[in-house]
Amino acid sequence: MLFFSFFKTLVDQEVTVELKNDIEIKGVLKSVDQYLNLKLDNISCVNEGKYPHLQSVKNLFIRGSTVRYVHMSPNSVDCTLLQDASRRGMYDGEGIKR
Amino acid sequence: MSNSPTQAQQQPAAPNSGSLDSNGPNVEDLYLESYTFTTAAAIVGSVDRKTFVLLRDGRNIFGILRTFDQFANLVLQDAIERIYLKGEDASQGPVKFGEAYRGVFMVRGENVVMMGELDIDREDDHLDQLEQIPFDDAERELKLVHSQTIQDEKARSKRLLSKGLINDFTKSDLY
Amino acid sequence: MSTVHTEPQQQQQEPLDLIRYQLDEFVLVKLRGAREMKGKLQGYDSHCNMVLSDAQEFIFSEGEEQPVVKKSEMVFIRGDSVILISPTSE
Numbered sequence: 001m002l003f004f005s006f007f008k009t010l011v012d013q014e015v016t017v018e019l020k021n022d023i024e025i026k027g028v029l030k031s032v033d034q035y036l037n038l039k040l041d042n043i044s045c046v047n048e049g050k051y052p053h054l055q056s057v058k059n060l061f062i063r064g065s066t067v068r069y070v071h072m073s074p075n076s077v078d079c080t081l082l083q084d085a086s087r088r089g090m091y092d093g094e095g096i097k098r
Numbered sequence: 099m100s101n102s103p104t105q106a107q108q109q110p111a112a113p114n115s116g117s118l119d120s121n122g123p124n125v126e127d128l129y130l131e132s133y134t135f136t137t138a139a140a141i142v143g144s145v146d147r148k149t150f151v152l153l154r155d156g157r158n159i160f161g162i163l164r165t166f167d168q169f170a171n172l173v174l175q176d177a178i179e180r181i182y183l184k185g186e187d188a189s190q191g192p193v194k195f196g197e198a199y200r201g202v203f204m205v206r207g208e209n210v211v212m213m214g215e216l217d218i219d220r221e222d223d224h225l226d227q228l229e230q231i232p233f234d235d236a237e238r239e240l241k242l243v244h245s246q247t248i249q250d251e252k253a254r255s256k257r258l259l260s261k262g263l264i265n266d267f268t269k270s271d272l273y
Numbered sequence: 274m275s276t277v278h279t280e281p282q283q284q285q286q287e288p289l290d291l292i293r294y295q296l297d298e299f300v301l302v303k304l305r306g307a308r309e310m311k312g313k314l315q316g317y318d319s320h321c322n323m324v325l326s327d328a329q330e331f332i333f334s335e336g337e338e339q340p341v342v343k344k345s346e347m348v349f350i351r352g353d354s355v356i357l358i359s360p361t362s363e
Contacts, residue, residue, distance in 0.1 A: 002316065002318045002322075003316075003318055003322045003324075003349070004135070006316065006324070006349075007349075008135060019211070019212075020266060020271070020306070020354070021211075021271075021273050030140075031134070031135060031139060031140045032135060033135055033136050033137045033139075033140060034135075034136075034137075035137065036322075036351070037137055037140065037170070039140040043214070049190065049191040050190070050191045051191070052191050052192065052224035052227075052228075053150065053158065053180075053182070053224055054150075054214075055220065055223065055224055056216050056217045056220040056221040056223060056224070057150055057214035057215065057216060057217075058214065058215045058216070058217055059143075059144075059214055059215055060212055060213070060214040061140055061141055061144075061170070061210075061212060061213045061214065062211075062212045063170065063207075063210050063211055063212060064351070065208075065353070066154075066211045066212070066273075067351045068306070068350075068351060068354055069345075069348050069349060069350055069351070070348065070349040071345050071346075071347070071348050071349075072347050072348070072349070073346070073347065074326060074346045074347040076347075077315065077324070077326075077347050079297075079315045079326065082315050082316035082324060083296045083297055083315060083316060085316065086293070086296055086315075086316040086317050086318070087293055087296065089318060254335055257335040258307050258333070258335055261333070261335070263307040263333050264305050264306075264307070264356060265305070265306065265307060266305035266306035266307075266354065
């Protein structure tokens with residue numbers, strides 16, 4: 001559950017999601033669930049011309065299993081908290097508390 | 099029905115210890131907070147809206163989302179399947195498309211790559227620059243493209259493996 | 274019956290415990306899709322999901338060309354792409 005909690009702390013921040021098929025989508029993270037499915041608002045496709053049908057898509061629900069990377073601003077991450085949570089996480093199954 | 103309280107409660111509760119510590123248990127708050135971060139909550143806003151769904155086999159479905167569940171199983175009404183085809187230069191976007199009416203369309207959640215609400219004022223804008231061809235022709239051409247992709251990727255996997263690298267390709271994933 | 278064999282610090286170790294010592298250190302992560310990522314390990318879980326900072330991604334090609342390098346200041350990597358994690362120098 002650590003990264004579920006982690007993504008909850010990123011809600012309302014801008015992130016770039018890279019899928020396993022190489023599409024990169026930039027948007028504001030609006031929601032996340034236990035499977036790390038992501039919901040983005042105000043999306044724009046980094047390779048706009050290649051996927052023209054995404055131009056009229058307002059928000060996007062992305063299935064977690066198709067995600068390769070999520071890039072984010074370093075300012076939105078509390079590294080100390082994340083490291084501590086990872087150290088503890090292996091034992092008590094609890095992550096960062098929101 | 100899909101967003102009924104019982105279903106939402108089946109989801110493991112989100113870690114909401116924050117509110118537990120400070121305010122003491124307020125059942126309603128706990129319920130609302132744990133519901134916010136569920137699959138259901140992410141999709142519920144798109145119900146009865148025109149929605150775009152990309153499936154793992156590469157299909158693009160456009161239709162009105164009528165219902166769903168916590169696995170992102172979906173039911174679309176008046177669904178249209180649209181095939182986009184690239185031109186000579188495969189690094190560029192599509193140049194033509196074909197579409198077919200699919201009516202009521204149910205999708206099993208595991209096959210969804212992504213889905214999004216469409217802006218109905220702009221959803222057809224991008225089609226202006228594309229040439230429409232009969233769906234059957236598009237389907238035939240797509241089949242060729244897919245079998246070529248599978249062949250290419252298999253060869254690529256082999257070459258990469260000889261360099262100690264592992265490709266990420268399964269032939270059921272053509273999105 | 275209740276003899277204590279081990280000290281609390283010497284609990285049985287599992288593979289991921291070794292990764293714990295790499296927190297805040299540079300690691301090299303080998304990934305599916307002919308990729309590698311080098312970066313400072315900021316977090317991980319039992320699925321090998323992880324967050325790296327100051328990361329460099331290397332995308333290898335089939336030929337002899339040099340890998341394409343992409344930089345990212347902070348990146349989450351989904352665990353199902355991960356093949357191995359190894360300590361590395363910067």
